[in-house]
Amino acid sequence: MAEFLQIHEPGETPMPHADDNVAVGIDLGTTNSLVAIAHDSAPEILRGSDGRGMVPSVVAYLDDEVIVGAGARPVLLDEPERVVASIKRLMGRGVEDLKTLGGKLPYDVDEAASKGGMVRLSIAGRSLTPVEISADILRALKVRAEEALDRDVDKAVITVPAYFDDAARAATKDAAKLAGLETLRLVNEPTAAALAYGLDKDVEGLYAVYDFGGGTFDISLLRMEMGVFQVLATGGDAQLGGDDLDHVVAEHFLAERTKELSDDGELTTTEVKNALMTARLAKECLTDQDQGKWMLGMDGQPTEHSLDRARFNDLISDIVDRTIKLSRDVLLEADIMPDEVKGVVLVGGSTRVPLVRERVAGLFGQEPLADINPDEVVALGAALQAEALTAGSNALLLDVTPLSLGIETMGGMVEKVIHRNTPIPVAKAQEFTTYKDGQTAMAIHALQGEREMADQNRSLARFELRGIPAMVAGAARIKVMFSVDADGLLTVSASEESTGLEAQVEVKPSYGLNDDDMARMLRESMQHGRSDMMERLLAEARVEGARMLLAFESALEVDGDLLEGDEKNLINRRIDELRSAMAGDDRDVINTAVDTLNKTTEGFASRRMDRDIRKALAGSSVEDIDGELANPEA
Amino acid sequence: MSSNDNHKGEGHIHTHQDSPCWSCRGSVDQRAPFCHACGMIQAPRPGDEFQRLGMKADFDLDPKDLEKRYFAFQRKFHPDRFATKTSREKQLSLQHATDLNEAYDRLKAPLSRAEALLESKGAGKQDQARTESDPELLMEAMESREALADAETADEVAKLEARTRMEVEVSEEALSVAFAADDLEGATNIVTRLKYLLKLLQETSRKRLSLHN
Ligand SMILES: [Zn+2]
Secondary structure (H helix, E strand, O other): OOHHHHHOOHHHOOOOOHHHOOOEEEEEOOOEEEEEEEEOOEEEEOOOOOOOOOEEOEEEEOOOOEEEOHHHHHHHHHOHHHEEEOHHHHOOOEHHHHHHHOOOOOOOEOHHHHOOOEOOEEEOOEEEOHHHHHHHHHHHHHHHHHHHHOOOOOEEEEEEOOOOOHHHHHHHHHHHHHOOOEEEEEEEHHHHHHHHHHOOOOOOEEEEEEEEOOOOEEEEEEEEEOOEEEEEEEEEEOOOOHHHHHHHHHHHHHHHHHHHHOOOOOOOHHHHHHHHHHHHHHHHHHHHOOEEEEEEOOOOOOEEEEEEHHHHHHHHHHHHHHHHHHHHHHHHHOOOOHHHOOEEEEEOHHHHOHHHHHHHHHHHOOOOEOOOOOOOHHHHHHHHHHHHHHHOOOOEEEOEOOOOEEEEEHHHEEEEEEOOOOEOOEEEEEEEOOOOOOOOOEEEEEEEOOOOEHHHOEEEEEEEEOOOOOOOOOOOOEEEEEEEOOOOOEEEEEEEOOOOOEEOOOOOOOOOOOHHHHHHHHHHHHHHOOOOHHHHHHHHHHHHHHHHHHHHHHHHHHHHHHOOOOHHHHHHHHHHHHHHHHHOOOHHHHHHHHHHHHHHOHHHHHHHHHHHHHHHHHOOHHHHHHHHHHOOOO | OOOOHHHOOOOOHHHHOEEEOOOOOOEEEOOOOEOOOOOOEOOOOOOOHHHHOOOOOOOOOOHHHHHHHHHHHHHHHOHHHHOOOOHHHHHHHHHHHHHHHHHHHHHHOHHHHHHHHHHHOOOOHHHHHHHOOOHHHHHHHHHHHHHHHHOOOHHHHHHHHHHHHHHHHHHHHHHHHHHHOOOHHHHHHHHHHHHHHHHHHHHHHHHHHHHHO
C-alpha cells in the first residue's frame, strides 16, 4: 500500500525532454537586475564578459538599437531623454498613480496615450509601456544566460517585491512573456533571500528578512522547519525604497544649487536625472567614508556640494525610521517579539548604509546576517527555486498574500474577502445581495489594500454581473469568488446562487495589458527576438502526444488482455499515426491524432473501468486508499 | 481511517464509485488523488476538512500532528510540484493546494474547528442562529461592552483582556467535553458564546494597544 503513491510520485512521472528543463532565477530589480542558475542546490550568478553580475536596470533607446545595462549609462550623460531607469516603480501603474508620487519625475509621461490605462513613456520618439521596457531588460538577461550556458533558456523564476500588488505582478509576467520567457513562478524577493540562506545551511526557527530594494521596502517573517519555508507575515511599502535615499540627497543638493545660483526657474528633467545620479554616488561613498565633495551641473554652471556622514544620516533618518516602524508593525501583527527572531537577513544595496544596519540591529537586538552579498542574495534564491521547480525538491515553500483583497459595497466601503497574510493559493467566497426591487445587474469592483474606504485602496478591476432575475431587494444571493494562485495573482468570478445563474467573468487588472496590446507586442517582439509562439504551441502539442502515448502504454501493460478482435491492430495504427504526426511540425495534425487515438480507445477504457469496479467490489483497494490518505508520509 | 460506515461492506459501493481518469480514461477510485495506472493527478474528491487531511473527525487534535499532515499533503500537491507540467495538471494541483490551505486554516483554530465538526455531523447553521438570540448571553455581552467602554487606563483594559482570555480557554475546554459526549446542542451553544468572547478579546486588545500608543 505504501508504494501506491510512491510509484506514481508526480515528480517522477516520466516526461519527454526532461533534460530540457533548465530554468534560471531572475532578480528584476529597480536599480540592478541579475540572473543566476543552480546545479545540485549550488546557485551561481551568471556574469557578463566583464565579470560583473549586476546589470543596471537602465535602458537606452537609440535610433536603431536598444542598449541595456552599463552600456546605457554613458548615453545618460549626452542624451538623457533616451534613457529610462527605475522603470520597476511604474509596473502595473496608471497615470493617476504617478500624480501621488509627487515632485518632478525623471520620466517623460506620454499623457495622451496613458489615459485610462497603463502608463506610457515618451522616449526618443517612441511611446513605451513599463512592460515593454522591462521586457527589454529581461531579454538582455536571457541573452546573458544563453551566452553563459551556451544553450537556449526560456524558463525562469522571477522575483517581485512581496508588496507588489496584483497589477504589478501581472505586468511582470507579461514582460517575461514578451521577452520569450515562461514564468515558472513569481517568488517574493524576501522569500527568495531566505531560500538562499536556508538551503545551504541547516537552519531552523524564525527569521526576518529586511529588504530595502531600490524602489520598494519589504519586511517578512519566515519560519523554517523540516524543509518547509513558511512565510508568516509580510509588510512594507511599495513606494518606499533606496531610491528615496537618493531623492532626499538630490533634493538637498538641488536646494543648495538653486540658492547658490539664485535661480528659481523650474528644474529640467535632465537636471533632476543628473542630481539623482550624483546623489547615488554620494550615498555609496558615505557608506565607507565620513565625508565627500560632489559637483553638479557640468553644463557651464557647476556647483560644488559637500556632505558628511552625520548630515547624510539626518537627511535619510525619516525614511529609515519608516522602515523600522513598518518592521515593528509586522512583528506586532504576527504576535512575535523581536527577540524571538533567530536571524535577520539583509537584502538590497541600501542595507549597506551604516544607519540602516544600526537601526535594524537596534530593533532586533542582534547584528544582521550579511554572509551573502545583499545585491546577489535574491537572484541566488530565485535560481534555487528555479532548480527546485524543474528538477524536483523535497523543500516546500508556503507563501502568503501581502495585501487584503475585497470588494466595494454601498457607501464606498470595502468588504474584505481575503485578508492579508493568508497562505496562498486561496479561494474565498462572499455573498452579497441586491438593494433595489427588480435589480437585474450588479457592479462589482475588486480592490486591494488595507484601508476602509474604496477610494483609498488600489482598484484592481470592475465588472458587471448581468441577467440577475428580477426579485425583491435582498432576495438575490450573489456569490463573489476571489481566487489567488501560487504567483499571488487574482481571479474574480460571480454567480447568482438562488437561481443557479452563473456568470463567470474573467478579470483583467485595470492597468494590465488587454489582449490586443499583448498580441501586438508579441508580434513586434517576434521580429527581433528569438521567441516564437507557434513553436511553443507546437512543443506543447508534442508533449501532450507523448503524455498520451505513455499513459496508454502503461494501461496496456496492466490491462492489455482486454483488447478485443482486431482492436489491437487499429489502435496500433493510430499510435503510429500519432508518432509520425509528432515527428512533423504541424500542431493541428498532432492534436487531431491525439483525439483520434482517444476515440479509438474508448471501448477499451470502459472495459478497464468495469474491471476496476469488480476489483473494488472484491476487496481491499478501498482500504488501501483510506490508509494512504490517513498517512500522507507513508 | 476516516471510516464512514458506508464505505465498508458490499452493497454500499455506490458511495465509492469510480470515475474515469481524465488522462488515461482508466478508472480511479473517487478518493484516490493520483490515477493508479498513469500516475496523473486527479481533481479533489468531495469530503470535509478532516478527510482532506486524513484525520479522524474529532475536536481534540494534536496541533503538531495537524501541521505535519498539512505539510506532507502540500508536499505532494503544491503547484510548485507541477510547475513544468501541463496546464490541466497545474490547475488540478492548484485546486488541491487551495483545499488543503482551507482545511488547515479551519482546523487550526478551535472555534472554526468546532464549526467544521458540527457541519460534518450535520448540525446546521439554523441551530447556531437560534442560540445567537439567547437572552442571557446578550445580557452578558452588553455588560462586558460597558465595562470595556468604562475602562480608562491600559491597566484596567489589560485586566479585562486577561479575564476574557481565561473565559475563552474555559469555553474551549467545554467544547472538548461536549464533543466527547456527542452533545451537539451543547457544543452549538458554546460555539456561539466563543464567537462573542473572541470578538470581545479582539476589541480589548485593540483598545489596550491604542492606550499604549
Ligand atoms: Zn490515468
